[in-house]
Amino acid sequence: MSEEFLKVARAAREAAAELAPLPRAPKDRALRTIADALVAHAAEIVQANAEDVERARAQGTSESMIDRLRLDEARIGAIAEAVRQVADLPDPVGEVVRGSTLPNGLELRQLRVPLGVIGIIYEGRPNVTVDAAALCLKSGNAVLLRGSSSAYSSNTALVKVMQGALRGTEVPADAVQLVPGLTRDSVKELMRARGLVDVLIPRGGASLINSVVEESTVPVIETGVGNCHVYVDAEADVDLAVQILLNAKAQRPSVCNAAETFLVHAGVADAFVPRALAALREAGVTVHGDERIAGYGAEVVPVTDDDFFTEYLSLDIAAAVVGSLEEAVAHIRRYGSGHTDAIVTRSQQAARRFVALVDSAAVAVNASTRFTDGGEFGFGAEIGISTQKLHARGPMGLPELTSTKWIYTGEGHLRTSEGTVVCG
C-alpha cells in the first residue's frame, strides 16, 4: 500500500475514533458549517469544476454527461441545502435497539454505534462527494471518498472546503478524506485496506460493483443494480397494469428502480399486451419480446437470454408471456438482481403468494417499482439501495450506516457452573 494512501486512511481512522462518541448537537453544527462554507466558496468550486468540464469536453464527452458533471452556484446551493436536511434528520447513534434486565440482574442494552471508516467508490456527479460525506458524518463515521477521475478537480475542491469548514468545529477535519490518486490502484488500495476501512460501498454500474465484490477483503455493501420486473397476473386490472408498467419503465428509465422486464400471465395476455405495446410505443419504448409477445405487434424485437439479464437503463424493455405465477417467480429468480419486483393483481391470494416467493429487497403490489427509494420510504436521505442480504437490504438511510454494541452493567456479577453469583 502506498504511503500516501496509508497516511490518509490512518488519519481517517483516528478521526473516526474521535467522532464516534460525539452526540448529535456538535455533528449537526458541523454539517451546517459545511453547508455555509459550500455556499461561501461557490466561486472556487465552480472554477475547479470548470477544469473538469474542459477536460471532459477535450476528451469528446457527450453533452449530457458534461451536464451531469457541471456545477454552478444554483447547484452548489442545492447541495448545501441537502447537507442542512441531513443535519435535521434524527441521529441514529445511541439509539437503544434492544434491552432488558436479565434474570440475574445484569442490565443489558444494545446501542447503535458508528461503523467507523466507510469507503465510498462512486462514478456519479460531484454532488455525491458532499451527500455521502454528510450522511457518514451524521452517523458518526469517517469517510474515504473515491470519486470518478473525471470529477477529480471538483471533488478536490469540495473536500477542501468541507475540511476547512470542519476545522472550526468539534468534528475532526480528517473525518472527510479524498483517496489520493486517479488510477485504478487507489481503488485497489481501498479494497485491501482491511483493518483500516470498516465497509466499502461501491455506487455505480454492475461492472464496478462486481469487481469490488470479487476483489475486496473489506466487507462490501452492494448497491444499485436493478433488473426490476413487473408481473401482470391473470387477475390483474388491465388499466392499472398498463399504467403501472408505463410508469415503472418510462417515468425515469435511467434509474435502478425502473422496470427492465414485464411478464404477463397467458390468461390476460390478449387483453393486456396490445394495450401495453401501444402505450410503450407512444412513450418511445422498444419492446424485446418472446414469440408470444411478438404475436401482438410487428414492432416487437426478438428477445434473447442476455436481454432478460440486462439492466437497460434506457427506453427498452424485455417481455415474456408466462403460464403461471410460479413461472413468473422462477423467471425473476433466474434473471433478476433482487432489487424490486412488482405484481399487478386483484387477487389477494396471488399477491400473498408472489410476496412470499419473490426473494428481492422490495416487492411491490399494485404499485410502480419506482417507489423503492429512501426518500419515498421516508428515510430523509439515502446512501444507496442494497441488493445484498447481509446488514442492509433495500434503501439505506442513516441507521444502515451504523453497527451496534452490547453493554451490560452489573455489581460484581460472576458466571459459575451453577449460575450467576454476585460478589462484593
Added chain:
Amino acid sequence: MSEEFLKVARAAREAAAELAPLPRAPKDRALRTIADALVAHAAEIVQANAEDVERARAQGTSESMIDRLRLDEARIGAIAEAVRQVADLPDPVGEVVRGSTLPNGLELRQLRVPLGVIGIIYEGRPNVTVDAAALCLKSGNAVLLRGSSSAYSSNTALVKVMQGALRGTEVPADAVQLVPGLTRDSVKELMRARGLVDVLIPRGGASLINSVVEESTVPVIETGVGNCHVYVDAEADVDLAVQILLNAKAQRPSVCNAAETFLVHAGVADAFVPRALAALREAGVTVHGDERIAGYGAEVVPVTDDDFFTEYLSLDIAAAVVGSLEEAVAHIRRYGSGHTDAIVTRSQQAARRFVALVDSAAVAVNASTRFTDGGEFGFGAEIGISTQKLHARGPMGLPELTSTKWIYTGEGHLRTSEGTVVCG
C-alpha cells in the same frame, strides 16, 4: 468447482427456496422429527463415531481432544434435547421489523426473511453439526456443513439421520447438506460459491477465520476470536475487581469470552496487583506482566508485544499498568479483537467514558466478560459470537440468521415528478 460440490450446493439452493416461505409449525415439526430420529439412530451414530475416535487415536491425538470428539447415547440425547429447545424458540421469519402507511397511502412493511443458504465451516465437536443445522432450519435457511475431517464419519452419520428424518416432513431433506470431501479444496469451493451460498460463518480459531475472510467472495460473518480485557479503574472496588478478574480468566479459560489481559490504573496498582497475583497464582494462572506488574511478584513472566495480541485460551494472562482510562482504551483498541472488554469501577463517569470509547461487540461494567453469550443474553441458542461490525455484532441468535424484505402495497400508485398519482 467440482461437479460433486455444485450438485450439493444447487440442491441446497432449491431446498432453500422451498423452505423460506414455510411458517413456523412445519419447521418445528421437522425439528422434533430430527430430535426423535437422532435418539432412535443413536447406535449407528455411535458406531460411525467410533471410526473417528479410532482414527484419532491411531494418529496420536490427545485424550482431551478425543473426549471432545466422542459421542455416546447420553451425549446424543443431549444433542436431541438441544434441537427440541430450538423448536421451542420463536420463529424470527415474518416478524414485521418496521412499517408504516406512507403519506401517499402506500402500505410499507419490512419483514424478516431467511438469508437463503448458509455455509458453516467448523472445527469443533460433532454436536455443532446438529446445533448449526437446527438453527439454520428454524430460521428458514438451508445449510452447507463443512466440519472437521477428524469428525467426518460422525458428521456423515448425523447428516444422514437428519436428512432421513426430514424426508417425512414438509422441510426438504436437501436443506441439510454435508459438503463432500475432506480436503481443503472443499473449503475453497465454499468460499468461491458466490450466488449459491448467501453467507459463510467460520467457527474456529483465528487462522481459519482469517483465511476465510481473506479468500472468500461469499460474504463472511467472523466469529469467536476473543482477546478480552479487564480494566481495573482508579476508582475500582478492589475486592470486586479481584473476583471479576479471576472469574473472567479462570472460570473457563478455553472459551472466547475469557479474559486474556488485565490493565490496572496506576493509582490502584498497589492495592490491587498483589491481591490479584495471589488469587491468580492460587488458580494456577501464569501472569505475563510488564515491569510494573513484575515489581509486585517474582512469579511474573516478562510480557511481550505478541502476548498482548494473543488469545491464550489457557491459564495465562497478560498484564500491564496504565496511567489513565484513556491509555487503557488505547491499549484495547490496539491489541483487542473487538469481542468483550470490561471495566471495574465505582465511578459513574469512568464507566460512561469507557463504554463510549471502547469499540467492541460487548462492554461489561462491573461484571465478568464471561456473560457475552447468547444463552446468558436470553437468545435461547447461539450460532456464534460475531466480532465484526456488519450485519451482526456479538452473540448471534436466530434473528441474526435472517435478512429483511420490504413490501409495499398500493392500489395503482404511480410516481410522477409532481408526486404520487393513484390511477384506476
